[in-house]
Amino acid sequence: MAVLLTILAGATGWLRYRFDGQRGWLHDHPDLLEAGARVLLVLMSAALALWIFARLRERLGHDQPMPESSTPPDVAWLQGLQESATERLDAQDREAIALFIELIVDPARCRSRLTEVIDLDDRAVNQQVTISFSLPSTEDDGKALYVPVLQPMKGELVDNFHLRSAAGDSLTTMSYEESLRLASAGLRLLLAQIFTGPGAASEPRNLDETVRGAELALLHLIAVRRPVSVDLTERRMAVILEKIKFPDDQSRERVRKYVGALSSSYPIIAVVPAAEAVSRRLLIKYQRTFIPSSFSRGWKGLLRLGLGLNPDQVAIPMELALTADSYHLRVNAPSNKYVLTQYLQCRHCRLLLTRHWRGRNQENGSDCRHEIDPALADGQVPFQLDHHFRVRRRRGQNFVHVYMRGYARQSPKMRGLQLLAGFKEVPPGARGKASITALATTLLVAVAGNLITGSHGAQAGGLPALMLALPAVAASWFGMSSDKEALVGGSLLARLSLIVSGVVSVLGVILYLTAPASPQAGSIARPLTFVGITDWRWIALCVISAVNLIYVSYRFSLKLAHYNDLIKRNDLGAGELAYQ
Incomplete structure (x- = not known):
């Protein structure tokens, strides 16, 4: 319908002839009648097109899954889990289960080092994590260790997950049913260690009815499928724990951490042969794929998307730094990019991280989880600071x-940190190509303008038109050959400059082919010539191309100088390499 209205807007000439044989105001003002009809039809078609666009956009965006309520487990099945937990503790893997508890309650105590590598070569983010465990001593000769390596939230899918040992061999993981039985045994x-003392290892059945009832309620929280609100889980758990008389607050906190971690996530548990742990050291690697979301806002982000450019910034959450004593993060961009900006900051307030910060609990009205440590408020950092x-x-x-070191030992933890990194192309890159294209366009437009407005314009033939088409072809080629498979894209300025060069080139071809036989048809006075061109249309094209050339060349030179300053920094230390 909108297309039909647009066609009618271009065919309103019939109104002029419809009222030619009549007298009156319409007969005396046919141009005004035709213009009014065209404006009305164009506005109607535009309004209809916008309405259709809004409806289609709403329909395309309405692919959210239907909200699903959490599925409560069956009570009889939970009681079966309790019985299976008792039987499992009588087996040989009691120490392995005790280690599993420690890795859930206090992962930083056993994770001595964690290295995270992010690769941005493809459209998806590839994450590779290496975890070094320092395990407590064990007293039995267990055949396997149960190591939780990742705890995705309930309802979250983990894509392309691979788990390997230090030697590169694949490791097996527990299924959902097996993980739940292990969590029940843990x-x-x-609870047995808390309420029956050190002898709990031999008699795990000796729990009174109150504790067993609370255990059943806590198992209910762990076994609930699908995501559940963390606040709701905490409130329910607080009510359950109030019914138990713990010997101390530390025991209560251990149970709360254990149940809280397992009630909000499905842990991926690796079954590692005990022989892999050499001198109580264990190394596990895993990799996965993320599909990043875009936080581009406003017209600039929409313009980059429309021009086929990928974002030039990436935000990496630093949550894994809170799970290990020592943490390394490396973000690898494609080889033709270099780091322009890097900010370690709070993702809510965007303030840069300082060593004076410490973690805090979430307060009403603020999502930030950091504050200035009162002991460091004077600006002096002590030598023995617990984080760095x-x-x-x-x-x-x-x-x-x-x-980062020591952030996992803080209580409360400093959550909400992120690394915001910006990347640019290594010179010459797209800006160099855009500068060359703008230079060629400016020269060819100037030459063609002189030919068409000079005395030999009629003898030039079709060669200038062919020459003017070359920048348009070059701009199209450079635009198509940009990084399409990289997560971080090219330069918006370069793409706009190529578009300007291509448009000027096409307009020059059209203007040359439609030029009148007389070279003076569009000429202006001789004193107002521009590089020998007297036709104002060619002057306008040449000026636009020259401005484009000057600006993109200036930005390219600035980028080249900045990159040269970066690679020439003379802060080399002993043993570092340099090239000449």
């Missing part, structure tokens, strides 16, 4: 390296 052992971070200095490299 809860029974944890460092970011690799920018020196023209294509990666970001962040080191």
Whole structure:
């Protein structure tokens, strides 16, 4: 319908002839009648098109899954879990279950080092994580260890997940049913250690009815499928724990952490042969794929998307730094990119992280989980500070390296940190191509303008038209050959400059082919000539192309100088390499 109205807007000439044989105002003002009809039809078609666009956009965006309520487990099945937990604790893997409890309650105590590598070469984010465990001593000769390596939230899918040992061999993981039975055995052992003393290892059945009832209620929280609100889980757990008389607050906190971690996530538990742990050291690697979401806002983000450019910034959450004593993060961009900006900051208030911060609990009206440590408010940092971070200095490299230590030991933890990194193309890149294209366009437009307005314009033939088409072809080729498979894209300025060069080139061809035989048809006075061109239309094209050339060349030179300054920084230390 909108297309039909647009066609009618272009065919309103019949109104002029419809009222030619009549007298009156319509007969005397046919141009006004035709213009009014065209404006009305165009407005109607535009309004209809916008309405259809809004409806289609709403329909395309309405693919959210239907909300699903959490599925409560069957009570008889939970009681069966309790019985199976008791039987499992009588087996040989009691120490392995005790280790599993420690890795859930206090992962940073056993995770001595964690290295995270993010690769941005493809459209998806590839994450590779290496975890070094320092395990407590064990007293039995268990055949396997149960190591939780990842705890995705309930309802979250993990894509392309691969789990390997230090030697590169694939490791097996527990199924949902097996993980739940292990969690049940861990809860029974944890409660037995608290309420029956050190002898719980031999008699895990000796729990009174109150504790067993609370255990059944806590198992209900763990076994609930699908996501559940964390606040709701905490409130329910607080009510359950109030019914139990714990010997101390530390025991209560251990149970709360254990149940809270397992009630909000489905842990991926690796079954590792005990022989893999050499001198109580264990190394596990896993990799997965993320599909990042875009936080581009406003017209600039929409323009980059419309021009086929990928974002030039990436935000990496730093939550894994809170799970290990020592944490390294490396973000690798494609080899033709270099680091332009890197900020370690709070993702809510965007303030840069300082060593004076400490964690805090979430307060009403604020999502930030940090505050200034009163002991460090004077600005002096003591030598024995329990946390530290460092970011690799920018020196023209294509990666970001962040080191953090001690943030996992803080209580409360400093959540909400992120690394915001921006990347640009290594010169010459797209801006160099855009500068060359703009230079060729300016020269060819100037030459063609002189030919068409000069005395030999009629003898030039069709060669100038062919020459003017070359920048348009070059601009199209450079635009198509940009990085399409990289997560971080090219330069918006370069793409706009190529578009301007292509448009000027096409307009020059059209203007040349439609030029009148007389070279003076569109000429202006001789004193107002521009590089020998007297036709104002060619002057306008030449000026636009020259402005485009000057600006993109200036930005390219600035980028080249900045990159040169980065790679020439003379902060080399002993043993570092340099090239000439």
